[in-house]
Amino acid sequence: MFIEPRVGNRHNAPRRGWIEVVCGSMFSGKTEELIRRLTRARIARQQVEIFKPAVDTRYDVDDVVSHNAARIRSTPVAIASEILLLAAGSDVVGIDEGQFFDDSLVDVCQQLANNGTRVIVAGLDMDYLGRPFGPMPALLATAEYVTKVHAVCVCCGEIASYSYRNAASENQVLLGETDSYEARCRPCFLEGMQAKAPAPEARSAAAH
Numbered sequence: 001m002f003i004e005p006r007v008g009n010r011h012n013a014p015r016r017g018w019i020e021v022v023c024g025s026m027f028s029g030k031t032e033e034l035i036r037r038l039t040r041a042r043i044a045r046q047q048v049e050i051f052k053p054a055v056d057t058r059y060d061v062d063d064v065v066s067h068n069a070a071r072i073r074s075t076p077v078a079i080a081s082e083i084l085l086l087a088a089g090s091d092v093v094g095i096d097e098g099q100f101f102d103d104s105l106v107d108v109c110q111q112l113a114n115n116g117t118r119v120i121v122a123g124l125d126m127d128y129l130g131r132p133f134g135p136m137p138a139l140l141a142t143a144e145y146v147t148k149v150h151a152v153c154v155c156c157g158e159i160a161s162y163s164y165r166n167a168a169s170e171n172q173v174l175l176g177e178t179d180s181y182e183a184r185c186r187p188c189f190l191e192g193m194q195a196k197a198p199a200p201e202a203r204s205a206a207a208h
């Protein structure tokens with residue numbers, strides 16, 4: 001667990017930046033954790049800006065809203081490079097739904113951190129097939145601090161790290177998550193995937 005050992009900059013010291021990533025499955029509390037960190041920085045009168053991909057309009061166009069309806073004003077951006085322009089002068093930059101950005105998000109975060117900004121990215125680490133999602137794996141590799149949060153499996157109550165999709169769509173980006181997805185642990189995720197599309201190798205894996 002990342003405990004934020006140092007969130008400010010001492011007087012007269014050069015500004016230090018770094019990258020934090022909060023990742024996990026759906027219903028794991030990623031956005032709540034992002035909001036918690038940003039709110040604490042804002043209370044300390046740091047300049048905080050929040051961005052999210054313009055594609056993510058599930059709840060509200062202008063707010064980052066978590067499932068428990070905590071919200072914070074944010075700016076939707078179409079491409080990651082817009083963040084560089086809009087974040088000028090910020091102490092802390094929060095980015096929600098990082099998985100929906102293209103790979104250039106990694107360079108954007110690096111540039112911000114190199115220039116002294118604390119960058120906090122929240123996002124899904126895996127898509128509904130269990131594959132690393134968008135720029136998240138590269139961000140996890142380049143971040144100073146990584147927090148992986150977990151949900152609870154709806155089938156068995158164990159710790160869940162997969163986002164299982166009930167709907168039949170093959171599109172990687174499917175919004176409206178509460179109806180279409182469940183948090184599942186590894187065995188329950190595999191069970192669901194095998195029931196959808198039984199494959200010989202998947203069946204043999206389940207036998208062990």
Ligand SMILES: [Zn+2]
Nearest residue numbers: 153156185188
């Ligand atoms: Zn389970």
